[in-house]
Amino acid sequence: MADTPKFVGLVVEGDGFVLNVRSRNTKEECERVTLEEWQNEQKEWEASPADERAPDPPMWDIYERIRPAATVVHPANQAAS
Numbered sequence: 001m002a003d004t005p006k007f008v009g010l011v012v013e014g015d016g017f018v019l020n021v022r023s024r025n026t027k028e029e030c031e032r033v034t035l036e037e038w039q040n041e042q043k044e045w046e047a048s049p050a051d052e053r054a055p056d057p058p059m060w061d062i063y064e065r066i067r068p069a070a071t072v073v074h075p076a077n078q079a080a081s
Helices: 027-047
Strands: 007-012 018-024 059-064
Touching (some): 027 059
Antiparallel strands (some): 007 018
8 A cells, every 4th residue: 555646636527527536646746737637627618518518617626545554453362262
């Protein structure tokens, strides 16, 4: 799990469908590539006919992955039986 990028950026269509997912190790890098994708989707949304596009423009957001600490599982207590 250590090689999994820490940040995930999503571009979402105005009606809730995910259009793009980008992941990077730093927030700044993730934000940069996510904003580029959002700008592309925004241009496509604006260029499409009003009756064929989602009612709201695309949106974007960045999420930080939570990396849980390692868990140690102890064997069952043999003396408790």
